[in-house]
Amino acid sequence: MPELPEVESLRDFLDGRLTGERIARVLPLNISVLKTYDPPLGTVEGRTVTAVARYGKWLDLVLDDLHLTIHLARAGWLRWRDEFPAAPPRPGKGPLALRTVLGSGAGFDLTEAGTTKRLAVHLVRDPADVPAIARLGPDPLADDFDRDAFAALLSGEQRQIKGALRDQSLIAGIGNAYSDEILHAAKMSPFKQTRHLGDDEITRLYEALHATLTEAVARSRGVAAGRLKGEKKSGLRVHGRAGEPCPVCGDTIREVSFSDSALQYCPTCQTGGKPLADRRMSRLLK
Template sequence: MPEAPELDAAAALLRDHAAGRVIERVDLASFSVLKTAEPPLSALAGKRITEVGRRGKFLLIGCEDLHLAVHLARAGWLRWHTTNPKTPVRPGRSPLALRVVLDDGASFDVTEAGTKKGVAAYVTADPESLPEIATLGPEAGGLSVEDLAAILAGSSSRLKTVLTQQSVMAGLGNGFSDDILHAARLSPYATARTLDAEEVTRLHAAIAEVLGRAAAALAGQRLDRIKDVKHAGYRVHARTGLPCPVCGTDIAEVSFAEKSLQYCPSCQTGGRRLSDRRMDRLLK
């Protein structure tokens, strides 16, 4: 799922390429993507793109008095066309969800791979009025040490859960949270409220370090390169069985229904392997 650093990079590219241009029309290829009826999607036609930003995992495209808010879910992404394709947009099995056509002949697509459709688009005068955005917590990358300490002290959840729960702190997902916990030398299973002051400080520094490193790597990348660069930069996430870049121990994994987390047993859990219920069942 796209997280804050890659969405920031995508927003910067759209600002460079689309800001100041007028939307000619928005073509909908997947009717399930549009989650609002009023204002209609057609209301964006004739609006100038004035800003492009991000809130949590939402991409926000400001169009004068309206916004197009897009959540890319697990498999959504963007594609830029210097020249708008001549083939008409039609509903079907294509990855295309919607296309924004600009007045200078360029366009950009919102796409979604796979069969599990979760990409969502909203047209609104006020993004903060959308329940999906109004319920977001503060941006993870903008938290002070004191803010983070207060969040952790009030939670009995595991650290992995706290870092990825958007109503608690917004912008992080499965990938960067794994790398943050590794950088902080903390177990993903640690209970949030049990962290001492030094551990909170380490976690705060790790959030800044990992997000900062990702932002630097992704800055200026083309849309079709952002995901590859992001994955190449992971230290532990998606690296099961490979050596930890700090100590050389094989990276371990815990699997869930549709996702998994990765960690270094030596750096994060004192050499212990975390319980993996799926593997435990297989080994019985």
């Protein structure tokens, strides 16, 4: 799933290619992708993109008083094209979900792999009209998101750190991969309870969060949209690397699997050498 660094890079990529360009056509090719009907999607045709913004993992194409917001979900992606075939694509069961063509002839496709379709496009008058955007917590790379702001967010939480970091209503933009990376950098167990964090641990977690996201954004900046997935994977130290040696200590990276996801961690760096039980309600093995 694209997370804050990849979506920020896509925002930067699109801002340099879309801003000032006129939208000629928008073709929804999968009935599930469009989540709104008023205003009609055809309203964007002939309008000029005035900016490209980001809210957490959401992209926002600003069209004067309208906003075309995009959430790529777990298996979605954006593919830029300098030109398109003359014949329009046929709606079907393939990965192509929506095509946007500019007056210049360039544009982008939204695609989604797999059978579970969660990619979402909303055409709204205000981004806050999208419920998921309205519920977002603060952006962790915002200038005012400092250590004290982070501590204030955690002060009312009573749950595992991993779940808190992934909660979009608490902090916007962090998903499964970067929460693993942040916790590895902070040398903390994903199942440590937020209420047990001391002041020094909050500081360490904040610094790991800020450094991990900032470095990932820097690595992704300037990378073409089609190469962002590979760039993300190459920069991950523990996530998706179960069975490989930890790049810090050399211990074997382990995994905890859940029904629809998995996390990875280093026992030596994060749990005092103790493996975590690989079950949904995982606890440190005694």
